Amino acid sequence: MSNAATNEPTEVSDLDLFAPDIVADPFPTLDRLRELSPAVHLSRYDFWVLTRYDDVRAAARDWQTFSSAEGVALTPEFNERLAGSILSADPPEHEQLRAVLREKLAPRGLSAVREQIRSYADRLVDGLVERRTFDGVADLAAVYPINVVADLVGLPLEGREKLHPGADAIFAAFGPFGSYAQEHLDALISYQVWMEAMTDRAKIAPGGWGETILDAVDDGRLNRLSAVKAMSAYMTAGMDTTVNAVSAMLRLFAERPDVWAELKDEPTLAGPIFEEILRLESPVQGFWRVTRRDAEVDGVAIPAGRRVMLHWAAANRDPRHYPRPTEFELRRNPVDHLAFGYGIHGCAGQGLARLEAAELLASLLERVDRFELAGDVERRGNPIVRSLRSIPLRVVPTGARP
């Protein structure tokens, strides 16, 4: 944080950032909050929200002031459930937890599974292209990352239907216990019960991440409860995030055939397109921290012991940092976006997300000439993950007669 005097007045708003109409289109509200003040106190749920790029990035980096140890969700009830998980830890515990899967998740470790991921993408896309029309969410975006991550963890096929609804419910539970979280509570519970049962050598495939986590229990680096939490954390983090990033990309290709055509001509744009869609959509809208000491954000004082939301999605559309922030720009390549968070808690699986996107795009580029919308796109109302329920798609296969 800067050393400027803390002389900005505190802006207070009773706005409900998680009301269904705002969740449906949060950006006008986020723009207003961003212009109002560097930090606004949202009185309804008693937290502060940071929305400007430089502030969010600086706060994410400053874990000593903006701590995760008291949980990164809004409510005390859910933070209690997160206790002991990697999300809710500061160094040195955080480093110890993160080290368990570090080698497997690093791009170098992931190169061992690239072919496996590509061959799964090819099989999936072959089947869909043959059908010509399918749902971009239900048949592709919500299937592909979930099976990729479940295979990497070593989970059995039976029971996987609990995974995506469970992860969606868990992300919702990071926010207030509103109607969406309440309606999806059963999915959350059945997912957690299943993941706990799967934290067992007899249930998981050898050689996967699940086994690596259980090895860490055997040699004393993790306790049993932390192992269950680690299994759930890595599995959860790998689902609704990538599901919605892939969904947003498919929608983009259907609505902007010019983008798909340029990508066909220039396949090296795949990486920059993925980063730009992450910037623009920011599937995980934000997470919370708690101030460990009196903090100062761009002249606004936040006392110690207060909950502060780092709003990734708002930061990623800050015009101070990204010119024309609401536009999708094919060649922007925003390598410093905050959709994966930033700093010590930055998404551990971002290499996997990029690998999944790259392999899926490579597979689609070989097989699809054109995407078209075949119906209305529908959103889900998840307050924390900006998500799509349905994208009816029609594809024109490569080499098909017009």
Added chain:
Amino acid sequence: MNVVVDRARCEGHARCELTAPAVYELDDEGVVSVRHGDLPPELESAATAGARACPMAALRVTS
């Protein structure tokens, strides 16, 4: 100018190398290394861009 690397924080995401391959490379252990002890002036802006791309905040360019 030079680059200060927090090797313990590096997870090998390789965003620096992708952004500024003239400055950064991943070593045999998959950890970042900087190609120049003292940065030549023509690489200073690339070094800064590569450091900004580090998702772990493991790189710092100092003057």
